[in-house]
Amino acid sequence: MRGGPGVREISVRVEAVTPTLGGSTQARAIDEVDVFRASTVRGHLRFWWRALYAVPYPSASELYARESEIWGRAATNRGGRSAVDVRVEVEHVGRIEPSDIRLSDSKEGKATPGAYALWPARGETRTNTPTAPRLAPGTRFRLVLLA
Numbered sequence: 001m002r003g004g005p006g007v008r009e010i011s012v013r014v015e016a017v018t019p020t021l022g023g024s025t026q027a028r029a030i031d032e033v034d035v036f037r038a039s040t041v042r043g044h045l046r047f048w049w050r051a052l053y054a055v056p057y058p059s060a061s062e063l064y065a066r067e068s069e070i071w072g073r074a075a076t077n078r079g080g081r082s083a084v085d086v087r088v089e090v091e092h093v094g095r096i097e098p099s100d101i102r103l104s105d106s107k108e109g110k111a112t113p114g115a116y117a118l119w120p121a122r123g124e125t126r127t128n129t130p131t132a133p134r135l136a137p138g139t140r141f142r143l144v145l146l147a
Helices: 038-053 060-071
Strands: 009-015 085-092 140-146
Touching (some): 038 085
Antiparallel strands (some): 009 140, 085 140
């Protein structure tokens, strides 16, 4: 934990408005204990920082240097810890939805709402891959950033 008088904290409540896929260390699985992992959220924040703030840096190496100052870098001879501490406090876990994903209406039933966005979770009869479970909308967590 960061300490001292210069610590700044941002706390944001996040609610999933679409089904949530994955979140586990295993592909196509939901981790029921660690629903949203801080390391995963950090990776998403790092990606979006890079996407939003890349323009002022004239080279990829300069962008990487600044990104590493903020988000940390791998433990090499020039490794370094992140200046940002990311915490995730899960408040509510939506129900797990294991049902098939239907891309269109058929005699088996109506199309799954948002089926196109759920394409990665659909089952494959050809490869005997089951439909991936997903968390229903409404899953909530508090994201806390300390720097």
